[in-house]
Amino acid sequence: MNIKTGGCTEDCKYCSQSSSYKTQTKSSRLVDIEPVLEAARQAKANGSTRFCMGAAWRDLAGKKSGFEKILKMVSEVRGMGMEVCTTLGMLNADQARRLKEAGLSAYNHNLDTSREFYPSVITSRTYDERLETIQAVRDAGISVCSGGILGLGEEDADRVGLIHEVSRFDEHPESFPVNTLVPIPGTPLEDNKPVPVHTVLRTIATARIVLPKTIIRLAAGRHTFSETEQAMAFMAGANAIFTGERMLTTPCSGWDEDKAMLDRWGLRGLRSFEDQEGVQMTPEGTHVQPETTTEKVQTVAQ
Ligand code: SAM
Ligand code: SF4
Helix, strand or coil: CCCEEEEEEEEECCCCEEEECCCCCCCCCCCCCHHHHHHHHHHHHHHCCCCEEEEEEEEECCCHHHHHHHHHHHHHHHHCCCCEEEEEEEECCCCCHHCCCCCCEEEEECCCCCCCCCCCCCCCCCCHHHHHHHHHHHHCCCCCEEEEEEECCHHHHHHHHHHHHHHHCCCCCCCEEEEEECCCCCCCCCCCCCCCHHHHHHHHHHHHHHHHCCCCECCHHHCCCCHHHHHHHHCCCEEEECCCEEECEEEECCCHHHHHHHHHHHCCCCCCCCCCCCCCCCCCCCCCCCCCCCCCCCCCCC
């Protein structure tokens, strides 16, 4: 859910929310808590296990009351038994600590592409500033969700560079989103051609091999894939999808369509706080000792 849309001071060339470009995206202020809780309840009722909230900000400087509101959103959604993820731009150690105390499960901060290609896409912040936020998230004990976007005009070497950089984190990220560019009219990348599907599949397969325990999430752009192409992405190693009405600013396949597809391919979603081996975890990340011997649930998505 986009909890604060548009008017972002960063200049990410792919993004409809950057105030550097004239796009259709209308800016909006930070939404109130209740509509967020309602959206989370709907997501949970539709089988989502993690609720992700995004705000189009460079960082939280000068946003004290907004941050307090977001902390309340995090703790209330956690109170529903869902995992909670936020993506609010760059964070400092204290902000990361407070998000952890509020019950945050994961923080999204994508590296997006290789260190070498990054300055061709974003100039308003450096690759190392991105890495500093990821470190602050890690130090606060929050799971890291960091991946990339394909179709920026990058080469294979940049897609390898992104995976290489992520593989060198102290710990591999818990989640690696794979976005494929949805060209937005008004942005500098509006005329970019989509990357061929085999390039997306090879990127997923490489990430699966290099990041064996990381959840690889098909993210923005998935709605442009046929069902067969999505199934091939699962075979290549993707094992999570974003679902719901919309991604932050791009279309998304809806719950019903996704549920029907997953059923056809014999895939099931993990429960909240269940790890990839099907072992139930506590929100703090320790294994729940099963009272009774439960059959080992094989995650078909592997
Ligand atoms: N504002 C936060 C930030 O930039 O970290 C998060 C917003 S959103 C989760 C950021 C990610 O969405 C980008 O890193 C990019 O991978 C993806 N994204 C944004 N615009 C996109 C587009 N037009 N097509 C595909 N992916 C896009
Ligand atoms: Fe801002 Fe995030 Fe969009 Fe970049 S991707 S312009 S940081 S909202």
